[in-house]
Each structure stands twice: as structure tokens, then as C-alpha cells.
Amino acid sequence: MTLTCIAVDDEPLALGLVSAFIEKTPFLKLVGRYSSAVEALQGLLTQTVDVIFLDIQMPDLTGLELARVLERSNRGAHTTRIIFTTAFDQFALDGFRVDALDYLLKPFNYEEFLRAASKARQYFELVHRPEPAPFVISPAPPQPVEAADDYLFLKAEYQLVRVAHQDILYIEGLKDYVKVYRQSDPAKPLLSLTSLKVLEEKLPPKRFMRVHRSFIVALDQIDAVTRNSVQIGATTIPVSDQYKDAFGQFISRWL
Numbered sequence: 299m300t301l302t303c304i305a306v307d308d309e310p311l312a313l314g315l316v317s318a319f320i321e322k323t324p325f326l327k328l329v330g331r332y333s334s335a336v337e338a339l340q341g342l343l344t345q346t347v348d349v350i351f352l353d354i355q356m357p358d359l360t361g362l363e364l365a366r367v368l369e370r371s372n373r374g375a376h377t378t379r380i381i382f383t384t385a386f387d388q389f390a391l392d393g394f395r396v397d398a399l400d401y402l403l404k405p406f407n408y409e410e411f412l413r414a415a416s417k418a419r420q421y422f423e424l425v426h427r428p429e430p431a432p433f434v435i436s437p438a439p440p441q442p443v444e445a446a447d448d449y450l451f452l453k454a455e456y457q458l459v460r461v462a463h464q465d466i467l468y469i470e471g472l473k474d475y476v477k478v479y480r481q482s483d484p485a486k487p488l489l490s491l492t493s494l495k496v497l498e499e500k501l502p503p504k505r506f507m508r509v510h511r512s513f514i515v516a517l518d519q520i521d522a523v524t525r526n527s528v529q530i531g532a533t534t535i536p537v538s539d540q541y542k543d544a545f546g547q548f549i550s551r552w553l
Contacts, residue, residue, distance in 0.1 A: 299423055304330040306338040307353040316351045319411045325419055335359035347378050349418045354384040381414050417457045450500055452490040467530050469514040509537045509545055523549055
């Protein structure tokens with residue numbers, strides 16, 4: 299898969315470097331280079347672009363403002379993704395909020411650029427993955443089929459991460475973010491910009507239960523329970539009054 303790209307930066311040296319990196323990468327195709335976000339916006343009206351390597355601090359229209367314009371615009375089925383390139387790390391959170399794929403902090407080398415570009419390729423390969431062939435019923439006894447809801451995708455660290463339900467220990471809500479604790483790496487939870495309510499609606503209720511306004515637990519990972527808490531490994535998670543009735547029904551099945 300080849301991704302069409304443009305580079306946007308008001309600094310000529312930085313614009314030249316990013317353009318050279320794009321042309322050096324086999325799966326990227328440079329279709330435009332612009333010294334301002336205004337010029338880039340005009341160019342995007344006449345061509346379809348997969349990835350924009352976008353500086354943030356620019357006159358007239360900043361990279362973040364351009365990203366918000368693209369986020370609000372109706373571009374049909376095609377989605378243009380952004381990789382920010384900037385010398386200021388304080389914009390990282392803003393970049394995450396406008397759904398950027400990655401964030402390259404200047405000065406960056408080709409290895410760092412390639413890592414970000416590879417994330418973009420993985421994203422578009424996932425988006426354009428062909429639909430599976432329709433299932434045809436045959437006279438033979440049906441074989442077990444893996445359920446389509448055995449996993450979910452989380453946007454974490456500027457990429458989509460596939461997380462199997464059976465790998466989840468519990469999920470903690472932190473305002474606009476969640477931390478997903480997993481068996482495979484319990485010391486390093488995934489941090490994702492979403493809400494606990496959104497995840498609660500996506501997760502199967504037979505396997506997960508919300509026990510507190512800040513916690514969802516995997517029922518098959520619970521090691522011990524009391525009237526007011528659950529134990530998962532070395533972690534004690536409180537059960538709030540709002541969820542005690544549903545939790546009590548769950549406990550009754552243990553008895």
C-alpha cells in the first residue's frame with residue numbers, strides 16, 4: 299500500500315527535511331509541500347491525501363487549527379490523518395485531542411520518522427482490510443467460530459491497539475481518559491482518550507461489570523469479593539452504592 303502525503307511547515311529547512319524523508323520512504327508518495335497551513339488547506343480541496351506531516355506553530359493558521367478544520371469537514375468515506383511535527387512538546391495533548399496519528403518532536407531523525415510513518419501504514423491497512431467472505435451454511439456440523447466481539451480497539455499512543463477481552467483485568471476512568479490494565483503487561487496500562495461510559499457500552503455485560511463510577515472489572519479475573527470491594531491480584535477495587543444491587547446479584551452466584 300502506498301500512502302499519498304503532503305508536508306506543511308513554514309521553516310524551509312524543516313519542510314525540505316520532511317519532504318526528503320517522505321520521498322525516501324518506499325510506501326509514501328509526496329504529492330505536495332506547503333509553507334503555510336492556508337496553502338495546504340487550499341491544496342486539500344483539489345486532491346485526496348492520506349497523511350499530512352504538519353507543523354503546529356505557523357502564522358495565519360496554526361497546525362492545530364487546520365486539524366480542527368479537517369476534523370469538522372465532511373470528506374466522505376476517505377479519512378486524512380495527521381502526524382504533527384513540532385519543536386514544542388507542550389502541544390502533545392492537543393495533538394491527541396484532534397485525533398493525530400503521531401507526534402514527532404523536532405529535531406527528529408529518519409528512524410523516528412519511519413516509525414511514525416509505519417503507524418500510518420498500519421492504520422490504513424487496517425481500515426482497508428477486505429471484508430471476510432460470507433459464511434455459507436453446509437450440511438456438516440458447524441465449527442466453532444471466534445466471536446467478533448472478543449476484542450476491542452483502543453486509540454492509545456497515537457495508534458489503534460487491539461485488546462482481547464480475556465486480557466483485560468480492569469479499567470479505571472480518569473475524567474476524559476481511561477487506563478486499561480492487562481494480564482499481558484499489568485505494570486503498564488494502556489492510556490486512551492475515551493470515557494468509561496463508552497467502553498461500558500462496548501464490553502459484553504456477561505464478562506464485565508461496572509462496580510464504581512471510576513472502575514469496570516473483568517468478572518472472570520476477580521480473585522475475592524466482599525460486600526464493598528473486589529480483589530483482582532494485589533489490587534482492591536471499591537464497589538460504590540450505585541452499583542451494589544447489580545454486584546450483589548453477581549455475588550449471589552458465587553454462594
